[in-house]
Amino acid sequence: MTKIVGNNDGPGGRNETYKIGNRPNVPRDQAVKEVEQGKHPGAHVVKINNEKYVRDNPDHSKKDNVNRNK
Template sequence: MSRIIGKNDGPNGRNEHYDIGNRKDVPRRKVVAEVKRGEHAGTHVVKIGDREYARDNPDRSKRDNVNRGR
């Protein structure tokens, strides 16, 4: 299960910061770079428009999604 939690703190609820374990308010670009380096198993990067975001790999569970319905 991913420990990455989106903050939904950008325009229209986009994630500009994430909480990762005890690391709070990690900027989106830093998280995306970490995911690309393979530092977060079970996650991938998705590009929406001109921005990249961290996402959990698809599965049947909702409790491990980056956006847990804050």
């Protein structure tokens, strides 16, 4: 499964881009589209203040969270 890591590069630490596998700067709208198409089964999309973001599916591990500590 491809890891998705948020770059925390937007206002207030929001993710405007994500690192997905070996692609370091995937724009948020592209990452959302890929998740909605089922290309990343370990992730889902959430809508916050009318903006869509990628999140990992819940589990008990912090090491694979989108916004993990770097």
